[in-house]
Amino acid sequence: MIKVSVVGAQGRMGSHVVDAVNAASDAELALALDAGDDLTAITPENTDVVVEFTVPSVTLGNVLTLIAQGVDVVVGTTGWTDEKLDAVRAALAQAPREGQSVFIAPNFAISAVLADYFARLAAPYFESAEVIELHHPDKVDAPSGTAIHTAQGIGAARAKAGLGAVPDNTQTDGGSRGQVVDGVHVHAVRLRGLNAHEEVLFGNAGEQLVIRADSFDRGSFMPGVLLAVRKVASGEFPGLTVGLDHFLDL
Numbered sequence: 271m272i273k274v275s276v277v278g279a280q281g282r283m284g285s286h287v288v289d290a291v292n293a294a295s296d297a298e299l300a301l302a303l304d305a306g307d308d309l310t311a312i313t314p315e316n317t318d319v320v321v322e323f324t325v326p327s328v329t330l331g332n333v334l335t336l337i338a339q340g341v342d343v344v345v346g347t348t349g350w351t352d353e354k355l356d357a358v359r360a361a362l363a364q365a366p367r368e369g370q371s372v373f374i375a376p377n378f379a380i381s382a383v384l385a386d387y388f389a390r391l392a393a394p395y396f397e398s399a400e401v402i403e404l405h406h407p408d409k410v411d412a413p414s415g416t417a418i419h420t421a422q423g424i425g426a427a428r429a430k431a432g433l434g435a436v437p438d439n440t441q442t443d444g445g446s447r448g449q450v451v452d453g454v455h456v457h458a459v460r461l462r463g464l465n466a467h468e469e470v471l472f473g474n475a476g477e478q479l480v481i482r483a484d485s486f487d488r489g490s491f492m493p494g495v496l497l498a499v500r501k502v503a504s505g506e507f508p509g510l511t512v513g514l515d516h517f518l519d520l
C-alpha cells in the first residue's frame with residue numbers, strides 16, 4: 271500500500287484527492303492537512319507520497335518543507351516559474367533521502383495533457399498561434415498554469431523550427447490581446463458554470479486548426495493524480511519531473 275498524505279485537503283482539488291486515495295485499492299490516506307496545519311507532522315514513517323494542491327503563493331514553501339521531511343511530493347498547484355523550479359532542484363540535491371522525487375503537473379487531465387502535446391506537434395506548421403483558457407470564476411490565477419505551459423511549448427517548437435514572430439498588426443491595445451508568453455498571446459475567460467477548458471488556435475492563410483480540451487468535472491484529474499502517485503512511489507523518477515506526459519507512452 272502506498273501511504274499518501276494530502277496538503278490542501280479541504281480545497282476543491284484536495285478533497286477530491288482524499289476521496290480518490292480512499293477509493294484506490296493500492297493506496298491509503300495518511301494525513302489530510304490544510305492551511306494552519308504543521309507540515310512537519312508528515313514524515314517518512316507515516317507517508318510515502320504527499321499530494322499538494324494549495325495556492326500559488328505557498329506551494330514552493332510547502333514543497334521545500336516536504337523535501338526536508340524526506341518524503342516524495344506530487345504537486346498540482348500552479349504558479350511555477352523557472353526560478354522556483356531551480357529552488358526545488360537545489361533542495362532535492364540536499365534532500366535527506368537518496369532518490370527523492372518531486373513531480374509537478376500543470377494539468378492531470380489526459381485531455382489537457384494530449385492537447386498540450388498535440389499543440390507542440392502542430393506549432394511548427396502554422397504562422398499564427400494563440401491560446402484561450404476558460405475557467406470557473408473562483409480560480410485565483412490567470413492565465414492558467416496549463417495555458418502558460420502550452421504557450422511555452424508552442425514558443426519552443428516555433429523557435430526550433432525557425433519561425434519568426436506571429437503576424438499581428440495591432441496598433442492600439444487596451445489589454446484585449448492578452449498576455450504574451452514566449453511570443454504566444456494567451457487569453458483568459460472566467461465564467462460561472464465552467465470548470466477547466468483550453469483552446470489552442472493555429473492559423474495559416476486559408477486554414478485553421480483548433481485543438482480543444484474540456485474538463486467538465488474535477489474527477490477528470492484523479493486518474494492522472496493516482497498515476498503520478500504510483501510512478502513517484504516506484505522510485506523510478508528521482509529528482510524533479512514536470513508534466514504528466516513523462517508518464518505516458520507518447
Ligand SMILES: NC(=O)C1=CN([C@@H]2O[C@H](COP(=O)(O)OP(=O)(O)OC[C@H]3O[C@@H](n4cnc5c(N)ncnc54)[C@H](O)[C@@H]3O)[C@@H](O)[C@H]2O)C=CC1
Nearest residue numbers: 278280281282283304305324328346347348375376377378
Ligand atoms: N494540475 C492540475 O491538474 C490542477 C491544478 N489545479 C491547481 O491546484 C491549485 C488548487 O486549486 P483548488 O483546489 O481549486 O483551490 P482551492 O482554493 O479550492 O484549495 C486550496 C486549498 O489550499 C489550502 N491552503 C492554502 N494555504 C495553505 C497552506 N499554506 N498549507 C496548506 N493548505 C493551504 C486552502 O485552505 C484550500 O483548502 C490551484 O493552483 C489550481 O490552479 C486545479 C485543478 C487541476
Ligand SMILES: O=C(O)C1=N[C@H](C(=O)O)C[C@H](O)C1
Nearest residue numbers: 348376377409414415416466
Ligand atoms: O484552477 C483550476 O481549476 C485549474 N488549474 C490548473 C491550471 O491553472 O492550469 C489546471 C486546470 O486548468 C484547472
